[in-house]
Amino acid sequence: MTQQRDQGLVAAMERHRGAVHLGAMAVVVVTQTLVEVVGMVIHVRAVPRLVPATR
Structure with a gap:
């Protein structure tokens, strides 16, 4: 009986x-997603x- 209880534990x-x-x-996963969004x-x-406009 003790062995069954131990196995259950x-x-x-x-x-x-x-x-x-x-x-x-x-x-x-949530942390990685937040880092990617930021x-x-x-x-x-x-x-x-940073990139100059070209017109």
Whole structure:
């Protein structure tokens, strides 16, 4: 009986570790997206100021 309980505990810990891993992946993806958006905004605002208009 103790062995079954231990196996159940190990299985629960594995599921929890997987959930934490998925949460960390979500944070990484959101952070990367925010960095890309901020970079695009900077790029869109800075390039017209740096490149002379040709007419």
